Amino acid sequence: MVFMVERDAALGRDGLTVGAAAELVGVSVRTLHHWDEVALASPSVRTAAGYRQYTVEDLERLQRIVAYREAGLGLAAVREVLDDAETDAGTTLRRQRAQLAEQIDDLRRLDRRLERMTDAHERGILLSDEDQKNIFGEDWDPRGPQNARNLWGGTDQWAQFAERSAHRTPEQWRVLSDAMSVLQRDLGDAMSAGVAPGSADAEALVERHRELFSNFFTLTREMQVCLGQMFEADPGFAAHYDGIRHGLASWFRQIIDESARMHGIDPDTAVWR
Structure with a gap:
């Protein structure tokens, strides 16, 4: 809800610039540029002056990407969850948890060695x-x-x-x-x-x-x-x-x-x- 209020307050008539979008979703401008380059999330409108901006739908996608990235998913896995209709998000997250459990075990063994x-x-x-x-x-x-x-x-x-x-x-x-x-x-x-x-x-x-x-x-x-x-x-x-x-x-x-x-x-x- 807080994100939606801040989003709606920040949105102008055309959308948000990359800088404003980055600040709103909590990532760097460089990160948004990278996601744009790999076609994971791109601003979908262009102003009369030629500037690309993020719409409400673009920002919602960004927010979902951020959520899955914070859960530890790589960009390829995030793309599958968002764009592949046959991919089940729950299955992907369970697989991520299993991998995390292995990493935790490895870290515990490393801690004992240290x-x-x-x-x-x-x-x-x-x-x-x-x-x-x-x-x-x-x-x-x-x-x-x-x-x-x-x-x-x-x-x-x-x-x-x-x-x-x-x-x-x-x-x-x-x-x-x-x-x-x-x-x-x-x-x-x-x-x-x-x-x-x-x-x-x-x-x-x-x-x-x-x-x-x-x-x-x-x-x-x-x-x-x-x-x-x-x-x-x-x-x-x-x-x-x-x-x-x-x-x-x-x-x-x-x-x-x-x-x-x-x-x-x-x-x-x-x-x-």
Whole structure:
């Protein structure tokens, strides 16, 4: 009713200009020009001065187009509803609703992925404290991921870690944890057996470590050298490895350094890159 009153008040003796029609139905002049170009809705009269104007019937068609466009129909579907006698508007709208429901489901799935990605960037590991201890062992400190974020949160490596963590299931975490435990046990056994840095057996262990660690973020050989130095120098890491086998932290650093030399990297000048 409001539209009809405003329409009748705005209409002159001949009709409405494109600007006035656009303002009345709530679209841009450019939109009306486009609808005219594609023959969806055109002004049907011309004044004595040669200006094209919209009649009452033209405005009613425009209003119907706007209504269906606001319901999400594309121009082709709108044309069918208005001009094809065999097209049922209800069927078209139901089909539109079904498509919208699919889009809503897609958006909800996207929102859940975004939520997990956001949480992973902020928390590192998307497991409860209890689940972390169940998977990584009773000695695991659930504050570790937050401490890591505080230290390395702005690095590419933290971003990679978070991106992969967002899609990792508890079972996948368990597989990685078990693989790391096996590697650390094998490192201790190799040291006790007298495996020498630079030997084929030592090189195989270094490669296993680099490949396994690259599940968290891409670990280059130079970065591995930096990790080996940290394992030996950091009291927490040193205590962990020496708890597996006394002296393991230093021996592990030595086999990493020797492997780096074999690949043309000077451990004394290695940097995190």
